[in-house]
Amino acid sequence: MSADVTVPDVTDLVDRTVPVVADWPEPGVQFRDISPLLADPQAFATVADAMAQATGEVDLVLGVEARGFLFGLAVAERLGVGFVPVRKAGKLPGSTESVSYDLEYGSATIEVPSGAVAPGQRVAVVDDVLATGGTLAATVELARRCGGEVVSAVVLIEIEALGGRAVLDVPLAALRTY
Numbered sequence: 799m800s801a802d803v804t805v806p807d808v809t810d811l812v813d814r815t816v817p818v819v820a821d822w823p824e825p826g827v828q829f830r831d832i833s834p835l836l837a838d839p840q841a842f843a844t845v846a847d848a849m850a851q852a853t854g855e856v857d858l859v860l861g862v863e864a865r866g867f868l869f870g871l872a873v874a875e876r877l878g879v880g881f882v883p884v885r886k887a888g889k890l891p892g893s894t895e896s897v898s899y900d901l902e903y904g905s906a907t908i909e910v911p912s913g914a915v916a917p918g919q920r921v922a923v924v925d926d927v928l929a930t931g932g933t934l935a936a937t938v939e940l941a942r943r944c945g946g947e948v949v950s951a952v953v954l955i956e957i958e959a960l961g962g963r964a965v966l967d968v969p970l971a972a973l974r975t976y
């Protein structure tokens with residue numbers, strides 16, 4: 799485990815429930831597949847509890863489409879705070895804030911409705927995997943454009959060799975680092 803804040807040790811549980819798929823979706827990528835973890839309600843509850851303990855005091859949780867929704871909403875529910883689904887481009891009506899970024903295997907644009915985060919709200923950004931950090935850095939940027947104060951980033955898995963931690967300027971908690 800690697801973290802800027804203390805979180806429960808779920809090392810063995812993650813190793814057991816998140817297998818690696820080599821060379822997917824493209825050669826050279828070691829894909830961490832959360833599907834077996836999601837299919838195990840006790841295991842999922844344990845990691846969601848641990849992630850919720852790692853956010854610090856927040857008013858709001860942001861999670862990025864699609865896998866960030868799964869963990870972000872579970873964390874928000876445990877904390878008793880709201881959840882903002884950060885959408886991939888073109889899914890939201892009305893006025894939006896948007897940020898484009900690169901990730902381990904591609905690029906994307908993410909959006910939130912203008913005003914999704916109220917000025918001064920304390921925000922945690924939550925996702926399943928931190929790889930290059932492009933996704934979470936863009937999410938932090940979105941929250942700040944709305945006037946939010948991002949106090950933490952929390953992920954289930956950090957892929958250390960891809961350097962994502964270094965591109966984040968907020969405290970990061972990772973339940974399992976490979």
Ligand SMILES: O=P(O)(O)OC[C@H]1O[C@H](OP(=O)(O)OP(=O)(O)O)[C@H](O)[C@@H]1O
Nearest residue numbers: 863864865901902928929930931932933
């Ligand atoms: O640190 P990065 O290099 O940005 O990579 C991490 C992101 O990649 C995956 O999402 P993906 O864009 O594949 O979308 P999905 O959740 O819809 O599968 C993952 O869920 C993270 O959001």
Ligand SMILES: Nc1ncnc2[nH]cnc12
Nearest residue numbers: 827828829830902927929
């Ligand atoms: N190696 C990886 N496994 C799972 N999700 C990812 N998102 C970006 N890189 C990933």
